[in-house]
Amino acid sequence: xxxxxxxxxxxxxxxxxxxxxxxxxxxxxxxxxxxxxxxxxxxxxxxxxxxxxxxxxxxxxxxxxxxxxxxxxxxxxxxxxxxxxxxxxxxxxxxxxxxxxxxxxxxxxxxxxx
Amino acid sequence: xxxxxxxxxxxxxxxxxxxxxxxxxxxxxxxxxxxxxxxxxxxxxxxxxxxxxxxxxxxxxxxxxxxxxxxxxxxxxxxxxxxxxxxxxxxxxxxxxxxxxxxxxxxxxxx
Numbered sequence: 001x002x003x004x005x006x007x008x009x010x011x012x013x014x015x016x017x018x019x020x021x022x023x024x025x026x027x028x029x030x031x032x033x034x035x036x037x038x039x040x041x042x043x044x045x046x047x048x049x050x051x052x053x054x055x056x057x058x059x060x061x062x063x064x065x066x067x068x069x070x071x072x073x074x075x076x077x078x079x080x081x082x083x084x085x086x087x088x089x090x091x092x093x094x095x096x097x098x099x100x101x102x103x104x105x106x107x108x109x110x111x112x113x114x
Numbered sequence: 115x116x117x118x119x120x121x122x123x124x125x126x127x128x129x130x131x132x133x134x135x136x137x138x139x140x141x142x143x144x145x146x147x148x149x150x151x152x153x154x155x156x157x158x159x160x161x162x163x164x165x166x167x168x169x170x171x172x173x174x175x176x177x178x179x180x181x182x183x184x185x186x187x188x189x190x191x192x193x194x195x196x197x198x199x200x201x202x203x204x205x206x207x208x209x210x211x212x213x214x215x216x217x218x219x220x221x222x223x224x225x
Contacts, residue, residue: 004157042118043203043215092158102148103205103213105157 002027002095006106013113018081021109023093028073033103034066035092043092049076083113116140118206120216127194128224134190135219137204141185148205149178149189152218158203161189194223 003026013019023032034046046066047055055068069077080087093106119138127133139147146165152158162171167182175192191198201218208214 009155040217042217043205043213045212101146102160102163103158104160107155107157 002029002097002104004093004095004104004106006093006109008109009107010110011112013083013111015084015113017083018079019083019111020077020079021091021093023076023078023106025074025095029095030073031096032070032076033094033096034068034076034078035094035105037090037092038086039088046078046091080111083111085113087111088113116206116208116214118204118214118216120202120204120219122219123217124220124222126222126224129194129196131194131223132190132192133194133221134188135202135221137187137189137206137216139185139187139204139206139214140208141183143208143210144182144185144206145209145211146207147180147182147187148207148213149187150203150205151200152203153200161202191221194221196223196225199223 005024007022032049035043036046037043045058046061047057049055049068049070051070051073065081067079090108090110092108094103096103121136148163149161150158151161162178164180169180171178178189180187199222201220203218205213205215
């Protein structure tokens, strides 16, 4: 199974600033996924990061707020821009392996916005 | 809008107790149902992938059942141990292959 490293693991940020989260996978993957879990809410897909093309965003998420880079098949970044307290969440990077057909996750980045 | 519900939201049990939780999901357009265990500061860990109505899966003291016709899955833990303390997530996959997660059941096993 894929091993996924994320950093930072946690951070405390000031309102109005931006933070970039990095995700490194130990194997080449076509798609990487970014999820968010707000307090008391379910894991929600933000976007799918495809190498060589723009990310595909889910309803309610926009590129200006969550720009994503995918420079190669093992790495992606998610930026949370112009942060507000509502952005305080755990952000997770994940990849899917078709055999056995499940998602693998990084350890998450816990952001607190003051 | 597809909705996945998990209950209870949280529970505390004594070491040695057996426990179970529920995941409810849409009964139409079913592809798979996943269970994950998520310990604090760690990656969510896949427990089971269930695809067939009537499926039963077992891993050690943890087992799960699936009823796709009525749209629910149960996760059972027999003889709970403190190391079982975690949030248990279920995720429903429809024919579009997207994962819809529940909010999780937070389990605390008291020694």
